[in-house]
Amino acid sequence: MSTNALPEIVERELVKYASTVAALHAGAIDPDKEFKPFRLVHGVYGQRQGGENQMVRIKLKYGKVTPRQMRVLADTSEKYSNGISHITTRQAIQYHYVKLDDTPALLRELEDCGLTTREACGNAVRAVCGSPNAGTRSDEPFAIEPYAEALFQHFLRGPLSSSLPRKFKIALSGADADPLQQVNIQDFGATAVVKDGKQGFRVVVGAGLGSMPVAPCLIAEFAAKEDLVPLCEAAVRVHHKYGDRANRAKARLKFVLKARGEEGFRALIAEELANARADGIAGRVLPDALPPANPTLVPAVSGAEGAWRKLNARPHRESGLAVVSVCVPRGDIPAPMMRALAGLAERFSEGDVRSTNDQNLVFRRVAHQHLSALYSGLDELGLTRSAHGMTDVVSCPGASTCQLGITLSKNLAKDLESRLAERGLDPATVGGRINISGCPNSCGQHHIGTIGLHGAASKIGDKLVPHYALLVGGGDEGAKVHFASLICRIPARKVAEVVAALAGWYKAERASAEQTFAQWLRVQAGAGLDKDVARKAREALKARIEPLCAIKADQLQESDLRDIGADKLFTLDELGAGECMS
Numbered sequence: 256m257s258t259n260a261l262p263e264i265v266e267r268e269l270v271k272y273a274s275t276v277a278a279l280h281a282g283a284i285d286p287d288k289e290f291k292p293f294r295l296v297h298g299v300y301g302q303r304q305g306g307e308n309q310m311v312r313i314k315l316k317y318g319k320v321t322p323r324q325m326r327v328l329a330d331t332s333e334k335y336s337n338g339i340s341h342i343t344t345r346q347a348i349q350y351h352y353v354k355l356d357d358t359p360a361l362l363r364e365l366e367d368c369g370l371t372t373r374e375a376c377g378n379a380v381r382a383v384c385g386s387p388n389a390g391t392r393s394d395e396p397f398a399i400e401p402y403a404e405a406l407f408q409h410f411l412r413g414p415l416s417s418s419l420p421r422k423f424k425i426a427l428s429g430a431d432a433d434p435l436q437q438v439n440i441q442d443f444g445a446t447a448v449v450k451d452g453k454q455g456f457r458v459v460v461g462a463g464l465g466s467m468p469v470a471p472c473l474i475a476e477f478a479a480k481e482d483l484v485p486l487c488e489a490a491v492r493v494h495h496k497y498g499d500r501a502n503r504a505k506a507r508l509k510f511v512l513k514a515r516g517e518e519g520f521r522a523l524i525a526e527e528l529a530n531a532r533a534d535g536i537a538g539r540v541l542p543d544a545l546p547p548a549n550p551t552l553v554p555a556v557s558g559a560e561g562a563w564r565k566l567n568a569r570p571h572r573e574s575g576l577a578v579v580s581v582c583v584p585r586g587d588i589p590a591p592m593m594r595a596l597a598g599l600a601e602r603f604s605e606g607d608v609r610s611t612n613d614q615n616l617v618f619r620r621v622a623h624q625h626l627s628a629l630y631s632g633l634d635e636l637g638l639t640r641s642a643h644g645m646t647d648v649v650s651c652p653g654a655s656t657c658q659l660g661i662t663l664s665k666n667l668a669k670d671l672e673s674r675l676a677e678r679g680l681d682p683a684t685v686g687g688r689i690n691i692s693g694c695p696n697s698c699g700q701h702h703i704g705t706i707g708l709h710g711a712a713s714k715i716g717d718k719l720v721p722h723y724a725l726l727v728g729g730g731d732e733g734a735k736v737h738f739a740s741l742i743c744r745i746p747a748r749k750v751a752e753v754v755a756a757l758a759g760w761y762k763a764e765r766a767s768a769e770q771t772f773a774q775w776l777r778v779q780a781g782a783g784l785d786k787d788v789a790r791k792a793r794e795a796l797k798a799r800i801e802p803l804c805a806i807k808a809d810q811l812q813e814s815d816l817r818d819i820g821a822d823k824l825f826t827l828d829e830l831g832a833g834e835c836m837s
Contacts, residue, residue, distance in 0.1 A: 264412065265366050268373070272297055273359035296379055296417045298372025299358050303658045303829060307354045310656060311336075312375040313365060317385030317403040317427070318346035318609035318617075325597035325608070327368040329590040335361045340593055342586035344649060344700050345424070346384050346610040347375060351656050371411070379417045380410040380491060384426035386436040387609035387617040393548035393572045395429035396449045401541035402456075402483050403427045409484050415491055420498030420506040423491055424463075431733025434643065437612050439471055439736035440464050440703060442508045443490045446733065450477040458483075460490045461512035461520060464697035468738045469509035472517045474524055484538035489528035497523065548572045554623055559639070560630045566641040566683060568626060571619070577626060579604070579618040580642035581633060585650055585668050586614030592636055603629040612700075613649050613688065615642045644682030645689060645758070645772075646675050649700065653693025653710060654818070654829070660693035661827065662710030662721050666820035667691055667750060674751040675758075685758045687730075687772040695724070703729040705773045706754055707739040712827055713746075716808025721747040721818040721825045725800070727757070728777035737773070740780035740789075743797040747819050749804035756803055 261269070272294075279290045291301070294309075302308040313328075320328075328340045328348060335357045336350035343349055353361065362372055374380060385403040389395065406425055410416045428436030428446045438444025438459060445456040455477045462471035478486060494508040497515075512520045550570035555561060568577045581596070588596070596616065600608045603625040604618035611617055621629055633639050641647060648671050651657070653664030668691055687705025692698055694710050701707030707726035712719055722744045729739030745753050761775045777783070781792025806815060818825050 261366055265371075268297075268412075269359065269363050269366065272362060276355065276359055292377060294358075295377030296374055297358075297362065298375035299353075299355070300376045301658065302351060302656050303654070303660065304352075304656070307356070308351075309353045309355050309358060311350045311353050311358060311361060311372060312343070313348040313350070313370050313372050314375050314382040315346050315348060315370070315610050316383055316407045317389070317400060318387050318611065319400075320348075320608050320610060321369075322597035322601045322606050322608070324368050324370055325593050325600070327364065327370070329593035329597070331361055331364050332593070333590045338590045340588045340590075341652065342583060342588070342610050342614040342616075344612050344614065344651070344698065345382060346387075346612055347382055348610070349652075351652070373411060374417055377417065378419045378421055380413065380415075380419070380423045380425070382425075383407040383410075384424070384437065384441070384612065386428050386433050387611045387619070388433050388435050388578065389427070389429040390545060391571050391578045391619055392430050392433060393550050393570075394432060395545060395572070396447050396454050397429075397543040398545050399427045399429045399445075399447050399543075401543050402445070402480065405484055405538065405541065406487055409488070410491070413491075415495045419491070419495055420500045421494075421503070421508075423494055423508065425487065428733065433733065435611055435613070435617075436733060437703075437731050438733070439731045440468070440700070441471075442494065443487050444471060445478075445483060445487075448477060453477070453479075455479050456483055458486055460524060461508050462736070463507050463509040464700060464702050465507065466695040466697065468697070468702040469513065470736055470738070472512050472520050474521060480540045480543070481538040485528055485531050485536050486524070488531045488536045489524050492527040492531065493520075493523045496527070546573050549574045551575055551623070553577050553626070556627070559634075560627060563630055563639045564626065566644070567639070568621070573620075575623055577621045577623060579621050579626070579629060580611075581616040581618065581638050582640040582642035582647050583615050583638065584640070584672065585648070585665050592638075595632070595636055596638075599629060599632045603632075611643075613643055613647065615647070641682040643688070645680060645685050645687055645705070646672055646682050648672055648689045648691060649704070650691040651693055651698035653691075653699075657693060657698075659696060659830070660710065661712055661830070662693050662723065662747060663818045663820055664691045664693035664699060664708075664710055666818065667708070667723070667747060670819050671751050671754065675755060678751075678755045680755060680758055685761065685772055689754065690729075691723075701726055701729075702738045703731050703736065704739060705730060705776065706757065708745075708750065711744055712825070713744055715746075715806055715811060715815075718808070718811055718816055719825055719827070720806075720811070720815055723747055723750055725750075725753065727796075728773055728780050728782055730773050737777065737782065740777075740782055740793060742780065742793055743800060745800075745804045746806055746815060748815055749806070753800055753803050756800070 459471035654660030690704030726739035781789030
């Protein structure tokens with residue numbers, strides 16, 4: 256039982272949730288028509304294994320998590336789940352294998368420590384994301400966190416927030432050059448800018464990934480700070496009013512943008528902005544001043560710690576502080592590790608920890624004199640690998656738990672990390688990211704990976720073989736988003752060989768040392784060129800890759816017929832209807 260007095264609205268909500276679970280077991284409500292949408296709004300999502308197995312998603316607003324909350328996550332993951340806290344590509348935490356009957360107690364324990372699952376799933380305004388670097392970089396004009404908090408509070412349990420045609424995603428960034436921002440793949444994205452000496456936001460609306468990525472519509476090159484909440488409210492109202500409620504496959508806001516065109520879409524936003532203001536929706540300028548930028552270089556040391564500092568520590572905007580990235584393999588944090596990380600954060604980072612959209616953690620206020628002790632602590636946990644690079648692979652859970660998953664994407668991520676390291680791929684010289692999704696729906700954000708991969712099934716002869724579609728050259732780069740180009744399909748067990756070859760070709764053939772891996776791949780794929788020229792470029796790259804991964808029917812081994820890490824033959828028998836479409 257709770258020992259804290261929760262807000263009345265939260266207490267009523269938890270009581271109703273528990274009584275609704277009881278009503279389900281009593282047969283008083285329909286499990287699909289009534290209970291499913293109800294539990295989704297509370298962040299409880301059906302799992303591939305069916306029965307009592309549930310996934311529970313926990314919002315971390317703009318990725319922020321305190322050491323106390325980390326310890327609660329550790330405790331509840333052991334008590335109710337498989338002991339793993341999984342970081343998602345939208346900075347949330349997911350538990351898997353939770354029994355439905357345990358969810359009322361779990362939700363209460365989370366609310367007791369200031370964490371919520373409300374509107375983390377379903378047709379709702381989801382978590383408000385914010386770059387984990389926000390407030391630490393020298394190129395940020397002001398703090399975005401107060402505005403992220405204002406948006407979070409405005410929409411949590413809002414009148415439209417859980418009755419939308421489909422989900423609605425929000426993200427804020429403090430700077431275009433921030434590699435951990437992702438404003439251009441959201442329904443609503445805002446970046447801190449300065450124009451004519453005034454501070455405000457550049458606002459984009461209507462983007463999304465899924466199986467068909469759509470770039471956002473620029474709504475305002477410059478919007479006053481006090482206009483941020485009303486503008487986002489307007490976008491939510493457009494989604495609520497014009498989103499397709501008859502066809503779930505076309506119900507995201509991006510389809511309203513595609514149907515109306517940019518000018519028509521801007522007109523809808525303007526109309527609903529006027530309505531929101533008439534209804535009294537207003538924002539304000541918040542206390543958002545940052546300390547003057549006075550960064551100092553991270554002190555260099557020799558050996559393994561020196562290599563770690565070069566890759567994972569960078570200057571904070573405040574003198575004498577560093578921002579440290581903690582590489583969390585595939586975003587999975589076992590409970591004992593979570594407790595240890597909470598202790599390290601208290602000792603060495605003033606308790607300031609953020610989750611990232613590439614499934615890592617960031618310690619944001621580490622004094623230079625504490626770097627060696629922090630390194631030792633992370634080394635004991637096995638967490639000193641390079642973060643955010645090619646050997647730190649991003650992956651959704653895929654077929655391990657998701658009903659839509661085709662392949663075991665996390666197993667491929669683990670395989671890639673080890674095999675690329677064995678091949679000597681150096682993340683310091685081959686920049687970029689690998690993003691893997693278990694199906695075409697892009698939960699692993701394969702459309703914005705330097706190398707993107709999504710699960711697929713193809714026959715070789717008469718045998719069904721797990722494959723991955725290869726996409727190259729993606730990236731959200733602040734002022735512009737690049738969606739990766741589809742090249743070909745690769746048997747799952749050949750992916751590492753192809754990725755290593757692409758990295759090798761890049762190092763040998765790049766136009767200059769300044770040309771990034773993503774830029775080189777875009778050239779190879781003909782990105783931005785005439786349609787026919789681009790098609791020929793992709794075909795040429797495909798022809799270059801195919802000899803590395805082609806398997807003839809008479810060459811198939813039994814291992815080729817099993818997904819990576821699987822102990823049985825690959826089939827599509829367990830595919831189901833994903834509840835993200837419910």
